[in-house]
Amino acid sequence: MMYEIRDLHLSLPDMTRKPLLGAAPRIEILKGLSFDVPKGAVLGIVGGSGSGKSTLGRAMLRLLEPTGGSIHFAGTDITHRTEDQLRGMRQRFQMIFQDPMSSLNPRRRVGGIIAGPLRLHGMDGLTARVNEALDMVGLPQNFAQRYPHELSGGQRQRVGIARAVALRPDFILADEIVSGLDVSSQAQVLNLLGNLVKDLGLTLAFISHDLSVIRRLCNRVLVLHNGEIVEESETATLFDAPQAAYTRELLAAIPLPDPYQPWG
Amino acid sequence: MRDARGGEKRPIGMRLWLSGGWLTVLVLAALCAPLIAPKDPLMQDLFLGRLPPFWMDGSEPGYFLGTDSLGRDVLSRILYGARLALIVAVIAGSLTCIVGATLGLVAGFYRGWADRIISRFVDIWMAFPPVLFAILLIAVLGPGLTSIIIAIVVIDWTRFARVIRAEAMSQSAMDYVASAQVAGRTRFGTMMTEILPNVLPTIVALLTLEMGIAVIVEAILSFVNLSISTDSPTWGGMISEGRTSVHQAWWVLVFPLITLFLTVLSFSQLGEGLKDRFDPVLR
Numbered sequence: 001m002m003y004e005i006r007d008l009h010l011s012l013p014d015m016t017r018k019p020l021l022g023a024a025p026r027i028e029i030l031k032g033l034s035f036d037v038p039k040g041a042v043l044g045i046v047g048g049s050g051s052g053k054s055t056l057g058r059a060m061l062r063l064l065e066p067t068g069g070s071i072h073f074a075g076t077d078i079t080h081r082t083e084d085q086l087r088g089m090r091q092r093f094q095m096i097f098q099d100p101m102s103s104l105n106p107r108r109r110v111g112g113i114i115a116g117p118l119r120l121h122g123m124d125g126l127t128a129r130v131n132e133a134l135d136m137v138g139l140p141q142n143f144a145q146r147y148p149h150e151l152s153g154g155q156r157q158r159v160g161i162a163r164a165v166a167l168r169p170d171f172i173l174a175d176e177i178v179s180g181l182d183v184s185s186q187a188q189v190l191n192l193l194g195n196l197v198k199d200l201g202l203t204l205a206f207i208s209h210d211l212s213v214i215r216r217l218c219n220r221v222l223v224l225h226n227g228e229i230v231e232e233s234e235t236a237t238l239f240d241a242p243q244a245a246y247t248r249e250l251l252a253a254i255p256l257p258d259p260y261q262p263w264g
Numbered sequence: 265m266r267d268a269r270g271g272e273k274r275p276i277g278m279r280l281w282l283s284g285g286w287l288t289v290l291v292l293a294a295l296c297a298p299l300i301a302p303k304d305p306l307m308q309d310l311f312l313g314r315l316p317p318f319w320m321d322g323s324e325p326g327y328f329l330g331t332d333s334l335g336r337d338v339l340s341r342i343l344y345g346a347r348l349a350l351i352v353a354v355i356a357g358s359l360t361c362i363v364g365a366t367l368g369l370v371a372g373f374y375r376g377w378a379d380r381i382i383s384r385f386v387d388i389w390m391a392f393p394p395v396l397f398a399i400l401l402i403a404v405l406g407p408g409l410t411s412i413i414i415a416i417v418v419i420d421w422t423r424f425a426r427v428i429r430a431e432a433m434s435q436s437a438m439d440y441v442a443s444a445q446v447a448g449r450t451r452f453g454t455m456m457t458e459i460l461p462n463v464l465p466t467i468v469a470l471l472t473l474e475m476g477i478a479v480i481v482e483a484i485l486s487f488v489n490l491s492i493s494t495d496s497p498t499w500g501g502m503i504s505e506g507r508t509s510v511h512q513a514w515w516v517l518v519f520p521l522i523t524l525f526l527t528v529l530s531f532s533q534l535g536e537g538l539k540d541r542f543d544p545v546l547r
Contacts, residue, residue, distance in 0.1 A: 058442075061446055063446070083451070088448075091448065095442075095446045097442070099439060102440065103438075103439035103440050103442070104440060105440040105461070121448065163443070
């Protein structure tokens with residue numbers, strides 16, 4: 001198992017309702033989630049806005065600390081590990097962010113952005129590794145000299161993918177990575193990610209609000225609603241026979257080329 | 265093949281030329297003051313008091329910008345005054361920048377108790393009227409170059425702290441900071457390698473502005489006779505002396521004033537120009 005997550009709770013203080021004195025009330029965002037991510041799986045995490053899917057992703061990467069339950073990564077309990085204890089294993093789980101403009105430091109060249117994490121984990125042959133990563137995501141090697149603002153949205157997102165795969169992680173979390181792209185770039189980035197998962201034997205969790213994107217890429221789907229799992233099944237099963245009412249709502253929200261033609 | 269945008273050299277703007285040019289002239293004047301100053305700035309000659317500048321009737325050759333009421337050469341005093349003005353600008357400006365920017369960066373990036381302490385301090389500090397605060401400080405420390413520099417740093421660090429804190433906070437919310445954490449970078453490392461380069465253009469713009477302000481503060485302190493000894497030539501001291509005889513000898517007041525004005529303006533314009541030119545995001 002790559003991830004074993006049991007009864008995961010996470011709440012954050014609500015600063016807008018903080019009284020003058022005393023602690024702010026806490027909002028419960030994740031209300032006891034349990035699921036597994038098997039090695040080699042491509043898991044889709046879907047839900048509307050405010051369903052807690054991004055918070056779940058950030059908890060899995062331990063950018064947030066859970067308030068209850070447990071997260072095991074490759075057999076190791078990482079639920080309450082400190083940043084210092086996590087640092088050595090951070091190379092093994094990586095993340096691709098939603099907004100590639102904000103996730104790439106605007107004052108670094110692409111080469112530096114990809115090489116930075118490699119250097120932190122003591123890898124050598126940086127230039128070769130950067131070039132290899134650029135090759136993998138289909139960008140020319142001279143892009144290493146460019147700044148992020150000189151790239152298009154799709155190219156930037158490829159840099160984000162290159163940064164993650166260059167570390168040769170076991171697991172990658174992709175958080176809404178195509179929602180900012182136009183449809184043709186979306187398709188290219190999704191194909192690229194699908195191929196990388198196969199070639200590198202990655203385990204992937206793919207967060208999206210759009211079931212049609214999930215359908216292309218994932219073999220299992222987790223449907224989140226208000227911080228709870230309302231449905232978990234194989235992708236095909238989910239599209240054929242959705243169990244939860246909320247899943248049917250999401251399915252109905254997919255724009256179809258022919259609105260009268262059902263999925264099938 | 266490199267992108268055309270990267271290789272293209274932008275012409276240096278008029279702003280950068282003019283401000284850089286004036287400051288270069290000033291630095292050279294300050295360095296070479298003993299060589300180029302026509303007279304000894306301290307030499308008094310009561311027979312040559314209140315001589316007008318060279319284009320007016322009654323001027324003496326050798327006294328280009330005239331003399332003050334004690335017969336001291338105005339041009340020589342401005343040249344020697346540039347030394348003090350630039351020393352104060354560079355040293356006080358840089359120290360203020362280092363102190364203020366460090367505190368602002370720490371407060372804006374780490375937040376928590378560090379931010380609470382620093383922000384409270386800034387709030388309290390800013391409630392003091394700055395000029396009175398400076399006068400009080402000098403009165404306690406005693407007049408002198410070091411006291412002026414200390415006074416400027418103590419008063420003005422809040423300007424950097426506030427701006428850099430806000431900037432660091434908005435940068436900290438960007439995903440590249442989270443991404444550095446995913447990569448396993450330490451908090452301190454993230455601050456130095458991810459946040460600092462992104463607030464640096466703001467720091468540089470503020471630094472040059474602060475250099476201009478330091479020149480003004482020094483002039484204000486000279487004006488109230490709390491700068492360096494009244495004898496040594498400072499622009500503020502000259503303005504203050506010129507004020508008393510403005511009806512008889514306006515040039516004693518006006519020439520140092522113009523120099524001061526151009527210098528402060530050049531510092532602030534240099535900052536803006538540098539920011540435009542060297543920021544890869546704006547470029």
